[in-house]
Amino acid sequence: MKQKNERCIICHKMHNDVDGIKLKNLSQELRTLILTEHPDVSEDAFICLDDLMDYRLHYIRGMIQNDSENMKMLNEKVMNSIETGNSLVNDVSDTDTTKLTVGEKVADGIAKFGGSWSFIFAFLFVLITWIIINSIALFAKPFDPYPFILLNLILSCLAAIQAPVIMMSQNRQEKRDRNQSDSDYQVNLKSEIEIRLLHEKMDHMLTQQWQHLVNIQTIQVDLLNELQERMEVLEKKGS
Incomplete structure (x- = not known):
């Protein structure tokens, strides 16, 4: 199969088409991240594997940092609720x-x-x-x-x-x-409402964490596949 050269939109260097991928073939998250930083390019643009790996690592770090910030905000809300919450129990x-x-x-x-x-x-x-x-x-x-x-x-x-x-x-x-x-009755009602909200928060966190894990696993699988393909290309060139 004849190979052709493509110009990477990130490093602006020429690469073989097997050393990169089209943006339209990437996952929605990575494609959105790249197009956000480079809004002037189309989905048919080409990105080399080295720059794609940098973006994937950047995306993973962003998800981890976002999760840490969300947990921090949640902890702050809980502490503020404990410190400023008015008790419904009357003597x-x-x-x-x-x-x-x-x-x-x-x-x-x-x-x-x-x-x-x-x-x-x-x-x-x-x-x-x-x-x-x-x-x-x-x-x-x-x-x-x-x-x-x-x-x-x-x-x-x-x-x-x-x-x-x-x-x-x-x-x-x-x-x-x-x-x-x-x-x-007021105390029991407040407890019931807070328990329901806590269940909703836990369900939301579990769903979000599960989605993040799936995304990270997908990126890891893509990286492994690309590394395997590059190893096969290097072996063919060496032989």
Whole structure:
């Protein structure tokens, strides 16, 4: 097969057509890279193997550098998100405590004391003492003889007052629980969104990395084929 000479668009030297390749026969990435630096040439232009190898190495270095910059930018975004991100978790107990009115504080205190063993023991002590004093009449006539009508009245008044006070405290506790539930929902929602975004980023990175590996492998295969062809040409010339 007769060989003809071609002029390389990079080094502008004459080469045999077997020592180079047409731009249209290159991969899209390499062709785009060369045409970007030399927009005045066409796809039918010729490039020698030496200059083509330089461009392939340049393309590989560019991909590696681009991947490193993308990873750096991703790490910076993650760090900035951690440093500047506002937490959705609210300390509901502290917020409610700082905004309590006097009545709410009194209601909480009464409810807290009324549901403790201290109140039970104190109440039993007063009740037993009341009954003993009015039963044996140590010093004078009993002020509340059996069946202890005054004691029943006091107990009824205490129950009538204590019940709504405890309900007031329970209503505020229910409101605090509802606020805590809303806060938990916001946190869970944000976590779900961030997990989805993280999956999308990982899928994008894997797809991009896979494509880059395929491109690098293609370039390596082309380089090996060209080296093999040049070795065959040199062997033919030597023989």
